[in-house]
Amino acid sequence: MSLISFKNVGKSYGEFKALKDINLDINQGQIVSIIGPSGSGKSTLLRTMNGLEEINEGQLIVDDHDLSNPKVDINKLRKDVGMVFQHFNLYANKTILENITLAPRIVLKENTKQAEQNAMKLLEMVGLKDQANKYPSQLSGGQQQRIAIARSLAMKPKAILFDEPTSALDPEMIGDVLNVMKEVAGQDMTMVVVTHEMGFAREVGDRIIFMDSGQILEDSNDPKAFFKKPKEPRAQQFLSKVIGH
Amino acid sequence: MNWSGAYTWINLNYLLQGLWITIQISVISIILSSIFGAILGIIRYSKISKVSAFVGFLVDIVRNLPLLLILFFSYFGLPQIGIRFSTFSAAIFAFTIFESAMLAEIFRSGLEAVDKGQTEAARSNGLTYLQTLRYIVFPQGLKKMIAPIVSQFISLVKDTSLATIILLPDLMQRAQVIYGQDTNYMIPIFILVAATYFVVNYLLSLFAGFIDRRLKN
Ligand SMILES: Nc1ncnc2c1ncn2[C@@H]1O[C@H](COP(=O)(O)OP(=O)(O)OP(=O)(O)O)[C@@H](O)[C@H]1O
Ligand SMILES: [Mg+2]
Numbered sequence: 001m002s003l004i005s006f007k008n009v010g011k012s013y014g015e016f017k018a019l020k021d022i023n024l025d026i027n028q029g030q031i032v033s034i035i036g037p038s039g040s041g042k043s044t045l046l047r048t049m050n051g052l053e054e055i056n057e058g059q060l061i062v063d064d065h066d067l068s069n070p071k072v073d074i075n076k077l078r079k080d081v082g083m084v085f086q087h088f089n090l091y092a093n094k095t096i097l098e099n100i101t102l103a104p105r106i107v108l109k110e111n112t113k114q115a116e117q118n119a120m121k122l123l124e125m126v127g128l129k130d131q132a133n134k135y136p137s138q139l140s141g142g143q144q145q146r147i148a149i150a151r152s153l154a155m156k157p158k159a160i161l162f163d164e165p166t167s168a169l170d171p172e173m174i175g176d177v178l179n180v181m182k183e184v185a186g187q188d189m190t191m192v193v194v195t196h197e198m199g200f201a202r203e204v205g206d207r208i209i210f211m212d213s214g215q216i217l218e219d220s221n222d223p224k225a226f227f228k229k230p231k232e233p234r235a236q237q238f239l240s241k242v243i244g245h
Numbered sequence: 246m247n248w249s250g251a252y253t254w255i256n257l258n259y260l261l262q263g264l265w266i267t268i269q270i271s272v273i274s275i276i277l278s279s280i281f282g283a284i285l286g287i288i289r290y291s292k293i294s295k296v297s298a299f300v301g302f303l304v305d306i307v308r309n310l311p312l313l314l315i316l317f318f319s320y321f322g323l324p325q326i327g328i329r330f331s332t333f334s335a336a337i338f339a340f341t342i343f344e345s346a347m348l349a350e351i352f353r354s355g356l357e358a359v360d361k362g363q364t365e366a367a368r369s370n371g372l373t374y375l376q377t378l379r380y381i382v383f384p385q386g387l388k389k390m391i392a393p394i395v396s397q398f399i400s401l402v403k404d405t406s407l408a409t410i411i412l413l414p415d416l417m418q419r420a421q422v423i424y425g426q427d428t429n430y431m432i433p434i435f436i437l438v439a440a441t442y443f444v445v446n447y448l449l450s451l452f453a454g455f456i457d458r459r460l461k462n
Pocket of ligand 2: 042043044164
């Protein structure tokens with residue numbers, strides 16, 4: 001039984017078709033990397049999975065919630081599907097600890113003590129226990145992104161969506177964030193990751209989705225084979241460009 | 246110029262009572278218009294299709310009318326359709342309408358200035374629209390709004406002097422009564438009234454600075 005299931009999904013912005021005939025099933029526990037050139041629809045695809053973008057055609061079911069039904073309770077779904085953004089988006093008016101405990105307290109109705117204990121465990125896991133009482137602006141980008149991952153984990157989600165989580169970071173901070181992501185991957189979390197980190201996609205991922213102009217051109221369950229030689233000429237072209245860099 | 250004649254105890258006391266009216270009018274209008282302005286601003290920000298558009302339409306109309314017109318309307322116009330106010334209430338009614346519209350716009354643009362990523366993160370975290378507004382967007386927007394809100398309050402305090410025209414016995418109107426008796430009182434009274442408005446508004450901006458620092462801590 002798949003956790004996320006797209007059937008002939010389409011999405012347009014006015015006349016422009018950002019997603020075309022998407023068919024994709026993601027199973028519980030899978031680590032899926034979405035790669036492709038800029039503007040190919042990677043973010044759009046990812047953001048449909050928690051309803052940040054609505055779809056116009058086809059059917060999308062995530063964790064038994066039918067996102068093609070306009071009456072779906074999107075807040076219920078979002079309890080179970082976290083998201084990590086390129087620019088972290090930590091709550092600027094909240095401390096690190098509050099960033100992590102806010103949703104568990106308000107949405108899951110955990111009491112403050114319980115939420116804080118859990119948050120401290122997560123802070124320890126991401127190596128930032130001593131930053132609990134600072135504000136996001138006092139942290140480096142890499143630290144903020146690790147907090148953002150902890151914030152998602154605090155909801156005990158079934159899946160976490162990552163939209164280029166390391167693209168806004170200085171090179172020396174990327175490793176720390178990727179290490180946390182690897183640790184999360186090891187905990188049997190379902191992860192969908194839009195990324196330019198080909199190393200992560202190859203070593204940690206179970207599956208590669210290659211997108212171009214709103215379509216899934218290649219869907220490989222063998223990342224190592226994909227990176228050796230993709231089947232699609234467009235994917236070959238793309239890889240030779242990014243790896244050539 | 247007759248300073249001692251202008252500054253008699255009787256005159257000072259008379260002005261003080263006017264100041265009290267000015268302060269009452271200001272405070273009540275500030276409280277009411279903050280509530281209505283926040284509600285209208287949030288509705289406009291929220292883009293609840295028709296409702297937000299309608300609120301936007303009303304707010305834009307009121308913002309583009311002269312305050313004096315609204316004041317005349319509430320004092321002279323409304324009684325024509327059977328709604329009768331005391332001078333005091335008519336002044337509060339007019340100031341509240343005008344200030345609510347001005348504040349609604351400040352609230353709306355303050356909320357819109359909050360990074361959209363904050364909303365996306367909160368919604369993705371499972372918060373509802375209203376929870377996101379309450380815990381994330383509104384508090385962050387409020388920090389950006391403090392300065393324009395306070396300058397709006399300061400203009401309100403100054404604008405209450407317009408109510409002189411409907412004979413509200415506020416500070417300005419009482420000043421007129423006093424120098425109406427003797428033009429030699431005019432300059433001393435002007436100076437005193439100017440100093441009083443300055444002190445009130447200066448205290449207001451000091452208070453705003455205090456709030457601003459507390460919010461930014
Ligand atoms: N709100 C929008 N309105 C109109 N067009 C949009 C909107 N959002 C995205 N698009 C268009 O949809 C296409 C896909 O965008 P998307 O952000 O999904 O690409 P991407 O693969 O994530 O690219 P990048 O690697 O640059 O992040 C692009 O051509 C983009 O211009
Ligand atoms: Mg993108």
